[in-house]
Amino acid sequence: MSGRTEGGATERRLCGLAFFLATLVALLLATPASAAKIDDQFHAWLQGDLWPEANAKGISRKTFDAAFDGVKPNLKLPDLVMPGKKATTPQKQHQAEFGSPGAYFAEKTVRAVTSGGRSRAAANARTIAAIEKRYGVPDEVLLAIWGRETGFGAAKMPYDAFEVLGTKAFMATRKDFFRTELLAALEIVERGLAPVSAMKSSWAGALGQPQFMPSSFLNHAVDFDGDGRADIWNSVPDTLASIANYLVHYGWVKGRGWGFEVTVPETVSCSLEGPDQGKRISEWADMGIKRVAAKPFPARELKAEGFLLMPAGRSGPAFIVTPNFYVLKQYNTSDLYALFIGHGADRIAHGDSNFSGSWGAVGGLHRSDIATLQRALEAEGYDVGSADGLPGFKTRRSIGKWQAGNGRAATCFPDADLVTALK
Incomplete structure (x- = not known):
């Protein structure tokens, strides 16, 4: 009797182990891929999907292999969608628009740009005057962009552009956009405009002191110092002229301010x-x-x-x-x-003078709250632009119209009470 019981227990343990292993395999197949599996999928995508298109656009095998040598997907980047998952609206907000907009204009941040801009205006006066004469964009605008983007070139770009753009082209929420930028980055190297080693970027794949996406580099980078190449990584004249050229391309009106x-x-x-x-x-x-x-x-x-x-x-x-x-x-x-x-x-x-108007204590909503509000407004026929959780001008003015139409004071900005009222 005891023999049959012991044998039965052993059999049950073996059956249980087999069931566990089968379940584990099924789970591994059904759930999002592990990091190692994502690496394998990424490299299969590079060779089977991206390479044929790159090759058709004139990218050599040498350039392609050099760009992706040792590159793996960086799963710590934002806005990624893991294989097997669907994109969702983030529950928490991090952009300035979701807190009080006033936080974006912290005096320490603004003053660093303005004081740095004035000192660099003096140090580069002749170059800046020549750029303004050619392009018609005021020097203070160019300096403000330069300061805001990279602290006048002091900010270090910690990412490999091909790692960032490759990861995002493979698994980001905007794959098509980043695929275009990745192919543009390959073209930069292929044409000898910059070596692979220079292709350092922000977490979004932006390059150099003006923080140009690769396609913007190809379309707008300028050789203003006359050394034969547009160097937005090291040349101040090229950096500022490239920013000016970009703004002119998009319609900057000479003689008018902002x-x-x-x-x-x-x-x-x-x-x-x-x-x-x-x-x-x-x-x-x-x-x-x-x-x-x-x-x-x-x-x-x-x-x-x-x-x-x-x-x-x-x-x-x-x-x-x-x-x-x-x-x-x-x-x-x-x-x-x-x-x-x-x-x-x-x-x-x-000179340093702040806004006359003050920023109120608004904000504090999650992006999902604003998206909920936008969908509710859309359901009532309002144009919010897109229910993306971003309170842009179409959302703001639709809020004002809804408030006025429902006997409320029009504030044109989302708040918790409004989210509740529109649910």
């Missing part, structure tokens, strides 16, 4: 914001919008088009911006980034 801080009376709806609702600046003035500190609008601007910008709705400073503001947004699609550059440029040129 905009003016203004006061907006309650009789003017914050839902009038946006680049598709422009008016002559004289018309905005006739509606009661005034420059701060009792300054008049320049006479040459009155007949020109301007646009209302209220990046925190009624809870922050307001601006009338020119088309050049939206050229700055071509450099980085954030309203706050473009505003930082404009504000920084003003301070480089005219």
Whole structure:
């Protein structure tokens, strides 16, 4: 009896072990790949998918192999989608837009750009004057971008561009975008514009002191110092001229600034914001919008088009911006980034003076909260641009329209009460 029991227990243990192993294998096959498996998939993708396209575009095997020698996917990069998973809207926010927009303009950060810009304007006066003469972009704008992007070249680029772009082209939320940039990076090396060893980047794959994506390097990098190559890694003249060339390509209007801080009376709806609702600046003035500190609008601007910008709705400073503001947004699609550059440029040129308007205690929402609000507004027929969790101008003005239509004071900025009301 005891013999049968012991034998039965052994049999059950063996059966249990077999079941466990079978289950483990099934789980490994069904769940997202391990890091080692992702490495294998990545290299299979490189050779079977990317290489044929690169080769068809004129990339040599030598360049391709040198670019990816020792490269593995960097799973610590943001915005990745693991094999077998679907992209989801992040629950937590990290970008400045989701806290108070005022945090983006911390005095320590702004002052580092403005004081550094003034000192470099003096040190590079002749070069900067020549660049401004050729391209028509004010030197303070170029300096503000240079300072914001890489601390005037002091910031180190810790990533291998082919690791970053390869990882993101293989498994990011915007694969197609990064695939295009990866092929452009290969072209840079193939054409001898930079060696593989120089291709260091940010976590997003941006290169050099102006932080150009590879395609922007190919399209806009300039050899301004006359040494025969566009060197945005080491040459200040090439860096600043390349930034100017980029802005001109996207429509910089010579002789106009970026905009003016203004006061907006309650009789003017914050839902009038946006680049598709422009008016002559004289018309905005006739509606009661005034420059701060009792300054008049320049006479040459009155007949020109301007646009209302209220990046925190009624809870922050307001601006009338020119088309050049939206050229700055071509450099980085954030309203706050473009505003930082404009504000920084003003301070480089005219001295340190902060906004007259103050930023209110707004923000604190998760990106998912804003996406929920956007979907609710879309369901009621409002155009929010995209339900992406980003409170851009279309979302802000749609909030204002909804608030006004539902008997609320129009603030044109998301808050927790609004999210609850629209659920």
